[in-house]
Structure formats: C-alpha cells, structure tokens
Amino acid sequence: MQVMDIQLNNIQIMDKLNGDIENLAMKLRGFIKDQVVGFKKKGVVIGVSGGVDSAVALTLCVQELGKEKVYGLLLPEIESAPSSKTLGAEICKSLGVAYEEVTISPILESLDIYEKKDRIIKRTCPEYDPGIHKTSLILPDFLNQGLLNVPYIQLIKDGESVGKYRLKASDYLELIGLQNVKQRSRMIVQYMYAEKMNYVVCGTTNKTEMVLGQFVKYGDGGVDIEPLADCYKTQVYALAKYLNVNEEIIRRPPSADTWSHYTSDEDFYWRMPIHVMDQLLYGQEHQMPVEVIEKNTGLSGETILKAQRHISRIKDTTEYVRATAPIYSLDL
Amino acid sequence: MEPIKNDILDYLKDNSFMDTNIGLEDNDSLTQNGIMDxxxxxxxxxxxxxxxxxxxxEDMLTPENFDSLQGITNLIVKLVK
Incomplete structure (x- = not known):
C-alpha cells in the first residue's frame, strides 16, 4: 500500500500520457481491423478536416487496412478556414488515399443557416457588418479569473478584436442548433459514401472531447467506430509525432472550424492549455490527490479545485450529448 | 434585500429543476444540488x-455570485446601487 502511495505521489502524468505510443498505435490498428471485420464491412470512410485527430485516424486506418480500403472526404463550407482543405488534401495525397471534396454549403444555404446566424449576430452586436467583420464564439477566462461559461460573440476586423457582446440564452441555444447543422451535414455525406461503398464511418473524437461532450450528437459523434475516443488529446499529439504526421497539422491550433474567425478549442472549449486540461482530466479519472496534480500542473490547490468543479459542471451539462437514446424496457 | 431574494426564489421555482417540496437555504449551491445547469x-x-x-x-461572472440565492441577491443589490 505504501509503495503504491509513493508511486502515485511521484507519477508524472505527461510522461504517462506520452509513453508507450508504439504499443498504443499497434492496439488502435488492431481495434480498427477488428471493428471493420466485425461489422462485415470492406473499408473505412473518414472525414478529413486538416486537424490532428483526423490525420492520426486516417494514418492508422491506412497502415492497418491499406490505402485501397480507405476513402477520405473533405467537407468544407463557406466559413471553413482555407487551410482545412489544403492540409486535408495534402495528408490524403501523402498517404495515397483516394479522396473527394464535397462542399456542404448548399445544404446549409438550403436551411438558411448563414442568414439565421447573421440575424442573431446582428441583434447581439449592433455594429456587426458581415462585409468587414469576422466572428467567433468565445467564453471568458476560466483558469486565471475563474469566470463562468457565459458565451460572447466576438467581432474581429483585420485580425483584431473590435468588440464582444454577451449572448442571450435563447440566441445562444438557437446559434448552437444552427452551428451543429454543419457537423450533422458532414455526417449525412459521410454515410452517403460509406453505404455506397459498404464501408464504416470512422470517427475522430478523442477522449478529451468525449469526456467534455465536445462533439455534436449525431454530427461528428454519429459514426460507426471511434478508435481515438479513449486517447486524451495529448496522446493524439504523441501518436501524430510517432506516425510522422505533417508538422503543419500538428502545430495547427485545434478547432471545430465552424466560425468565420478561426476559433481554437483552447479559447472556446477548454479555456486553458490542453496539457493542463488533460492532466486535470487524468487526475480526476484516477482520483489523484490534489497535491499530486499540483506537482504535475504547477497550479495551486485552490485553482485545481475550482477547475475540477468547472469540469464537473461541463460533464453534467453534456451528459445528454454522450447518452444514447434510453429505451423503455418491457418486462415481458 | 428580502424582496429581491423572494423574487429570485419565485423565478427558480418556476424556471429551474428545483424541487418545490424541499426548501432552499440561502447558501445552498444551485449547481451542486442540480437546481441549475x-x-x-x-x-x-x-x-x-x-x-x-x-x-x-464580465469580472462578476463568478460561480460565487451565481451559485446561491444569497450570492445572486448580493450581486443584484450591488449592481442596482
């Protein structure tokens, strides 16, 4: 027991997350193969976003199944960063994977998504001019000031923030519903291809996102297999390095890329550096004492407790995102 | 202060997940008791x-100001002044 306590007190979380990556990659490849075979499918369709998660998932699929059994889809829309498409195409080309670009803008336009979004931004930010402003959704600082999850629309002109306005609850809810149509449209397109080819749809959600509910239910969460969903984002970066993923993709700040101004996950979802968030999540998962998390993160005990309460609130709020539809069981 | 507190309590009874059969103390946590998400x-x-x-x-958007009946009441009193 004493030996275990000493081990726990000296644990280096980052070393733990960055360790044994070769073995992890091997297990994930085995998982992909088993699931594809288990579902009696012939290969994998994967949405390639130009981000590190899809790059890692794509590489693992190609290594395990062969490039002929993997199909990449680039699914941009008007507000996507141009680099999403170029980096996505680059990784498909470098792995020799067949891919196709299907823009989802017409789906979004048919549902008036852009117009409805603009109307909400306009009534929230009176000075908003779509001709000159880019927009993003942001939350106030958490780690340094401990502020609540209150969303603001930020206006950006020539790369500089020129104003931010608090969103009303009803507008926030409508906006989230509109934004999520983007990921849900991508899911529709991916299944259109997967069913035609008799392939599975491979998800790219990692454990950090899964635990925090940072994905869209029946959107990017609507997939057949999730090879990375038990790997923290830190582990995905370690896998990316091990798999020699393009440095530009690794260095790119992670983002859902659904706002005209590229909004990083660090600014919106995590509100702290990813290595801190992952260490806090790991500490909570393994019920580590605060003093051990203090040693690892360099944060004060008070900040850690606040952050843990903040994470618990996020987990509670996103419970329904992770839940599958409950089924009423007949006692027959 | 009491009218404000009663007003917020009425709001919570009508608009939150508060169990109206169980009383709410001034300093009870609204989030930890599942009353508010x-x-x-x-x-x-x-x-x-x-x-x-x-x-x-923005700097007043803290859990302390919004997580209890007393915290919310104090915040309103401060801002109305």
Missing amino acids: SIGLLELMDYICEKYAIEVP
Whole structure:
C-alpha cells in the first residue's frame, strides 16, 4: 500500500500520457481491423478536416487496412478556414488515399443557416457588418479569473478584436442548433459514401472531447467506430509525432472550424492549455490527490479545485450529448 | 434585500429543476444540488438583467455570485446601487 502511495505521489502524468505510443498505435490498428471485420464491412470512410485527430485516424486506418480500403472526404463550407482543405488534401495525397471534396454549403444555404446566424449576430452586436467583420464564439477566462461559461460573440476586423457582446440564452441555444447543422451535414455525406461503398464511418473524437461532450450528437459523434475516443488529446499529439504526421497539422491550433474567425478549442472549449486540461482530466479519472496534480500542473490547490468543479459542471451539462437514446424496457 | 431574494426564489421555482417540496437555504449551491445547469444560468442572467435593468460586468461572472440565492441577491443589490 505504501509503495503504491509513493508511486502515485511521484507519477508524472505527461510522461504517462506520452509513453508507450508504439504499443498504443499497434492496439488502435488492431481495434480498427477488428471493428471493420466485425461489422462485415470492406473499408473505412473518414472525414478529413486538416486537424490532428483526423490525420492520426486516417494514418492508422491506412497502415492497418491499406490505402485501397480507405476513402477520405473533405467537407468544407463557406466559413471553413482555407487551410482545412489544403492540409486535408495534402495528408490524403501523402498517404495515397483516394479522396473527394464535397462542399456542404448548399445544404446549409438550403436551411438558411448563414442568414439565421447573421440575424442573431446582428441583434447581439449592433455594429456587426458581415462585409468587414469576422466572428467567433468565445467564453471568458476560466483558469486565471475563474469566470463562468457565459458565451460572447466576438467581432474581429483585420485580425483584431473590435468588440464582444454577451449572448442571450435563447440566441445562444438557437446559434448552437444552427452551428451543429454543419457537423450533422458532414455526417449525412459521410454515410452517403460509406453505404455506397459498404464501408464504416470512422470517427475522430478523442477522449478529451468525449469526456467534455465536445462533439455534436449525431454530427461528428454519429459514426460507426471511434478508435481515438479513449486517447486524451495529448496522446493524439504523441501518436501524430510517432506516425510522422505533417508538422503543419500538428502545430495547427485545434478547432471545430465552424466560425468565420478561426476559433481554437483552447479559447472556446477548454479555456486553458490542453496539457493542463488533460492532466486535470487524468487526475480526476484516477482520483489523484490534489497535491499530486499540483506537482504535475504547477497550479495551486485552490485553482485545481475550482477547475475540477468547472469540469464537473461541463460533464453534467453534456451528459445528454454522450447518452444514447434510453429505451423503455418491457418486462415481458 | 428580502424582496429581491423572494423574487429570485419565485423565478427558480418556476424556471429551474428545483424541487418545490424541499426548501432552499440561502447558501445552498444551485449547481451542486442540480437546481441549475449552465443554460439555466444564462436564462437567469437574462432575467435579472431585464428585471432590474442592469448589466453584469464580465469580472462578476463568478460561480460565487451565481451559485446561491444569497450570492445572486448580493450581486443584484450591488449592481442596482
């Protein structure tokens, strides 16, 4: 027991997350193969976003199944960063994977998504001019000031923030519903291809996102297999390095890329550096004492407790995102 | 202060997951007792801004100011002044 306590007190979380990556990659490849075979499918369709998660998932699929059994889809829309498409195409080309670009803008336009979004931004930010402003959704600082999850629309002109306005609850809810149509449209397109080819749809959600509910239910969460969903984002970066993923993709700040101004996950979802968030999540998962998390993160005990309460609130709020539809069981 | 507290209590009874059969103490945590989630918090914020014609500055958006009946009441009293 004493030996275990000493081990726990000296644990280096980052070393733990960055360790044994070769073995992890091997297990994930085995998982992909088993699931594809288990579902009696012939290969994998994967949405390639130009981000590190899809790059890692794509590489693992190609290594395990062969490039002929993997199909990449680039699914941009008007507000996507141009680099999403170029980096996505680059990784498909470098792995020799067949891919196709299907823009989802017409789906979004048919549902008036852009117009409805603009109307909400306009009534929230009176000075908003779509001709000159880019927009993003942001939350106030958490780690340094401990502020609540209150969303603001930020206006950006020539790369500089020129104003931010608090969103009303009803507008926030409508906006989230509109934004999520983007990921849900991508899911529709991916299944259109997967069913035609008799392939599975491979998800790219990692454990950090899964635990925090940072994905869209029946959107990017609507997939057949999730090879990375038990790997923290830190582990995905370690896998990316091990798999020699393009440095530009690794260095790119992670983002859902659904706002005209590229909004990083660090600014919106995590509100702290990813290595801190992952260490806090790991500490909570393994019920580590605060003093051990203090040693690892360099944060004060008070900040850690606040952050843990903040994470618990996020987990509670996103419970329904992770839940599958409950089924009423007949006692027959 | 009491009218404000009663007003917020009435709001919570009508608009939150509060069990009206169980009393709410002034310093009970609204989130830890499952009375309020983050969306409920945004709705409450809209309500108090409109009802008391106030705007909550960003640096006052702390859990301490919004997680209890007493915290919310104190915040409104401070901002109405």
